[in-house]
Amino acid sequence: MHAYRTHTCAELRQSNVGETVRLSGWVHRKRDHGGVLFIDLRDHYGITQVVADTDSPALPVLDRLRVESVVTIEGNVKARAEGTTNANLSTGEIEVFAKSVTVQSEAAELPMPVAGEADYPEEIRLKYRYLDLRREQVHRNIILRSSVISSIRRRMIDQGFTEFQTPILTASSPEGARDYLVPSRVHPGKFYALPQAPQMFKQLIMVAGFDRYFQIAPCFRDEDARADRSPGEFYQLDFEMSFVTQDDVFNAIEPVLSGVFQEFADGRSVTPAGEYPRIPYKEALLKYGSDKPDLRNPLLITDVSDHFKGSGFGLFAGLVEKGAVVRAVPAPGTAEKSRKFFDDMNEWARSEGFAGLGYATRKGGEWGGPIAKNHGEDGMNRIAEAMALGPDDGIFFAAGKEEDAAKLAGAARARVGEQLDLIEKGSFRFCWIVDFPMFEYNDEQKKIDFSHNPFSMPQGEMEALTTKDPLDILAWQYDIVCNGVELSSGAIRNHRPDIMYKAFEIAGYTRDEVDTNFSGMINAFKFGAPPHGGSAPGIDRIVMLLADEPNIREVILFPMNQKAEDLMMNAPAEVYPKQLKELHIKIVHPS
Numbered sequence: 094m095h096a097y098r099t100h101t102c103a104e105l106r107q108s109n110v111g112e113t114v115r116l117s118g119w120v121h122r123k124r125d126h127g128g129v130l131f132i133d134l135r136d137h138y139g140i141t142q143v144v145a146d147t148d149s150p151a152l153p154v155l156d157r158l159r160v161e162s163v164v165t166i167e168g169n170v171k172a173r174a175e176g177t178t179n180a181n182l183s184t185g186e187i188e189v190f191a192k193s194v195t196v197q198s199e200a201a202e203l204p205m206p207v208a209g210e211a212d213y214p215e216e217i218r219l220k221y222r223y224l225d226l227r228r229e230q231v232h233r234n235i236i237l238r239s240s241v242i243s244s245i246r247r248r249m250i251d252q253g254f255t256e257f258q259t260p261i262l263t264a265s266s267p268e269g270a271r272d273y274l275v276p277s278r279v280h281p282g283k284f285y286a287l288p289q290a291p292q293m294f295k296q297l298i299m300v301a302g303f304d305r306y307f308q309i310a311p312c313f314r315d316e317d318a319r320a321d322r323s324p325g326e327f328y329q330l331d332f333e334m335s336f337v338t339q340d341d342v343f344n345a346i347e348p349v350l351s352g353v354f355q356e357f358a359d360g361r362s363v364t365p366a367g368e369y370p371r372i373p374y375k376e377a378l379l380k381y382g383s384d385k386p387d388l389r390n391p392l393l394i395t396d397v398s399d400h401f402k403g404s405g406f407g408l409f410a411g412l413v414e415k416g417a418v419v420r421a422v423p424a425p426g427t428a429e430k431s432r433k434f435f436d437d438m439n440e441w442a443r444s445e446g447f448a449g450l451g452y453a454t455r456k457g458g459e460w461g462g463p464i465a466k467n468h469g470e471d472g473m474n475r476i477a478e479a480m481a482l483g484p485d486d487g488i489f490f491a492a493g494k495e496e497d498a499a500k501l502a503g504a505a506r507a508r509v510g511e512q513l514d515l516i517e518k519g520s521f522r523f524c525w526i527v528d529f530p531m532f533e534y535n536d537e538q539k540k541i542d543f544s545h546n547p548f549s550m551p552q553g554e555m556e557a558l559t560t561k562d563p564l565d566i567l568a569w570q571y572d573i574v575c576n577g578v579e580l581s582s583g584a585i586r587n588h589r590p591d592i593m594y595k596a597f598e599i600a601g602y603t604r605d606e607v608d609t610n611f612s613g614m615i616n617a618f619k620f621g622a623p624p625h626g627g628s629a630p631g632i633d634r635i636v637m638l639l640a641d642e643p644n645i646r647e648v649i650l651f652p653m654n655q656k657a658e659d660l661m662m663n664a665p666a667e668v669y670p671k672q673l674k675e676l677h678i679k680i681v682h683p684s
Contacts, residue, residue, distance in 0.1 A: 097165055103139025105184050109170045114189060116141055117165040117197070119227065120158055122208050130155055132191075133208075134166065137232075142179070142188040143168065151191035161200040161207055161227070167193045215646075220660040222651055234648045237357065238636045242309055244356055245330055245632075248349045254305040254332060259294035261287060261311070266610070271315035273325075281677040287313035290629060292548070293614050295333040296586055299625040300617045305345075307332040309632060315657075320644050321578055321634055324657035329581065330635075333627035339569055339585055342626050343369070343525065350573070350580075350630065354521050357639045364523040369573075373528040382420070382491075382503020387577030388522035390510035394502045395480045397421045397490075406467040409451075412492050419492045420502035421480060424509055428456035428485035434512075435462070438489060441508060447501045451490035458484040507577070521638065523575050528552075531568040532599060543600050545570045548614075549584035550624075551596060558595045573630055575638060583628025590618045 097117040105114065118136035125131075132143040132155055143166055145152040151166065158164070168189040179185030204220075205213050207227045218225045225231055246256070265272045265286035272286040288294075290312045298306045310331040318324040330349075334342060347366035354363040370388070377384050380393050398418045401409040409419050427434065435452045442450035453473060454461040460473045468476075476488065489509065491501035510516050531551045533544035541563050549568040551557050557566050569585035587593050593615060597607045607615055636648040646652040653659050673680065 094167075101138040102134055102136040102141040103183050105141060105170055105187050105189070107172060107186050110172050110187060112170045113167065113192075114170055115165060115167045116143070116189065118163070119207075120155075120160050120162050120164060120200075123155075123158075123160060125156075132166075134164070134189075135227075139183055141184045142173075142182075143191050144171075144188050145191040149191050151194035154194045154196065155191065158196065159200045159202065161203060161224075162196060163198040163200075165195040165197060166191050215654060216660060219646075219652065219654055222661050226650070231647060234636070234640045234642065235650055237640055238632075238648055238650075241353060241357060241636050241639065242632060244353050245349060246309065248352055249307045249330070249332065252305070252345055252349065254307040255303065256308055257298060257303070257306050258308055259288070259291040259298075259310065263288050263294075264613070266293075273313045273315055276676040276678055278675055278677075289314050290329065291331050293611070295331060295627065296548070296588075296614060296622075296625065297617055299333055299335045300620075300622045304335050305332070306334075306627075310629070318653075318655045318657070321637065323633060323645050323649055323652055324655070325653050328632040329629040330632060331627075331629045333625055335623040335625045337585070337624070337626050339527070339571065339626065342583065342585070342628060343571075346573070346628060346630070347523075350523065350575075350635075353635070354575075354639065358521065360519065362520045364521065370524040371527050372524055374526055374530065375528070377526050378499045378503075379420075382499045382501070382506055383577075384526050384572065385574050385577055385579045386524065386526075387507065387510075387516070388524055389517035389520055389576060390506060391515055391517075392423055392425075392506045392510055394499075394506055395421045395423075397476050397479065400472060400476050400479070401468070404468055404472055406464060409464075409468075409490070409492055417493050418495050418498050419490055420498045421476065422489040422491070422502055422505045422509055423480055423482055424452075424487035424489060425483065425513070425515075426485055427454070427487040427513070430454075430487070435487065435489075438505065438508065438512075442501060442505065445501075445504060447491075447497075448493070450501065450505055451492065452487060453490070454487045455482070456485060464490060521575055523573065526572040526574060527570075528567045529570040529572075530564065531566040531570075531596070532563040534564060540601050541599055543596075544568075546582065546584050547597065547600065548586055548593075550587045550592070554589075555592050555595060558592065558599065563599050569626070571628070573628065578634055578638060580634055581628045581630040583626065585624070585626035588618060588622040588624055590615055593618070 094115055099115045102116055102118050116134055118134045121133040121135035121140060123130065123132055129144065129146045130152055133140050134143050145155050166189065168191040170187050171190055173186055173188055205217050205224055207224055210230055226235065262275060262285040265274065265284065270289055272289065275285040275287065277283045277285060291310050295306055308331050310329055311326060312329055313326050316324060334345060347369055351363055351366040374384055377386055379396060382394050396418060398413050401413050401419055404410045413419060435454060439450045451464050452462055453465040460470055465473045489505050491498045491505060529545045531544065532541050535542040545568060549570045552567045552569055572582050573580040587596060594604055594607060633645050633648060637645050640648050642648055
């Protein structure tokens with residue numbers, strides 16, 4: 094018999110009744126029923142009920158142990174009495190009568206319970222993450238993550254991709270988020286950077302003549318945390334392809350994503366490969382108020398600016414005259430809603446930092462509210478017709494600069510959809526956002542800047558850069574969005590040095606600056622580079638969606654807190670002066 098176990102805590106069935114077995118695991122729960130002690134013994138695989146009564150030599154040992162102690166129990170498998178079976182356990186038809194017990198490790202008093210799913214403060218959960226990971230839901234999430242990664246890897250290989258590993262110590266880039274810097278001991282005063290993404294390396298892999306690359310890549314960015322973004326580090330499915338158009342990239346990754354989601358959807362519907370809507374960036378901002386639209390929400394935003402030109406509603410008319418826009422969000426079936434519903438939406442908008450959210454009510458075709466009163470019945474009917482509204486549908490209005498109005502309308506669309514319970518349940522709705530602008534105007538620096546990715550190929554290539562207004566140039570850039578969550582950004586890359594120099598010139602970079610800051614890539618392109626493109630869907634976000642978790646922390650093995658601190662390992666931490674001396678570093682504390 095094996096020293097620790099003949100079976101896992103999820104294996105035993107009716108067919109094992111009468112056998113002598115050995116199990117090892119953690120004492121999950123204890124229940125004392127007057128001289129009969131019931132133990133739920135847990136391991137990675139499941140739970141088995143163990144029984145010890147006054148005839149069992151194991152009783153006094155098990156009785157004194159705290160939960161989460163680790164034990165090995167030898168005993169006989171018995172069928173549970175009629176009416177005491179547990180359909181929620183795979184082992185629920187049997188129990189093990191304990192004949193002996195060996196204590197492998199005795200648990201101290203716990204700072205947080207493992208049994209049960211009660212929520213506990215983040216600080217405690219992260220400090221004692223190894224205990225938190227024993228809890229059923231978190232444990233299941235991490236197993237799901239492993240299964241998802243295995244599925245992705247298999248599907249990428251089946252699509253003809255080859256897995257490579259790119260460097261972790263690399264050069265700092267002036268573009269993008271803040272780098273994590275690593276001082277060099279042998280090169281005093283110089284630093285490596287941890288890669289924000291394998292962007293340049295994966296393009297160089299294409300230049301090197303490999304055709305389809307992928308890896309489950311660790312990425313490091315010194316960014317603030319959000320619910321869908323872990324501070325410090327994250328993982329992505331990084332891939333790149335040679336001699337491809339945008340369509341080729343889409344056709345390669347859609348089956349992988351849809352396949353993975355369908356595999357782990359657990360009854361939820363998934364957008365099939367080949368049917369991802371392609372929404373131009375400008376259209377996304379207009380109709381959804383966001384470049385990360387949640388297509389489970391049926392509401393569409395309408396630009397109604399022209400309806401208020403010279404209208405009786407002076408506030409909106411004046412704003413439109415000055416170049417502002419008015420966006421309208423439908424509120425279907427709100428005839429029976431009280432005035433408070435609309436006022437609460439206005440207060441919500443103010444709490445989010447906006448000036449307010451106008452509205453008009455409608456019941457049986459009769460309009461109500463100050464905007465309707467000033468704009469007039471005919472004017473409101475024309476707006477309703479343009480929005481295809483019914484006689485009992487209200488409207489919310491967002492007015493202001495185009496960017497601000499789109500942002501408020503998008504947030505209002507999401508909130509109205511939630512408040513009216515319009516969001517489709519049990520589904521994953523994918524889409525592509527395409528045709529991003531290549532450049533944007535930087536109000537702070539009063540200059541034209543890259544809007545998305547400086548290494549993307551402009552649509553129209555050199556001709557577009559030399560003949561068009563930079564703000565009218567579109568790029569071969571695209572995002573994958575699922576249920577309002579951006580999974581990745583990607584692009585067909587700019588593989589020609591002449592086009593790259595020109596694009597950077599428009600953004601204010603000299604040729605020498607390009608050669609200095611991006612020497613590895615620009616030099617490689619001078620020796621023959623294939624047209625190539627790719628993307629990098631985020632692993633953490635994929636698993637977060639599949640696990641239906643609101644916070645990305647719940648699907649990461651050892652996450653940091655909101656301040657980018659590892660409370661369990663006490664990082665970041667001060668280091669010994671000897672280490673700083675070896676690295677030629679002197680600490681300058683904030684004054």
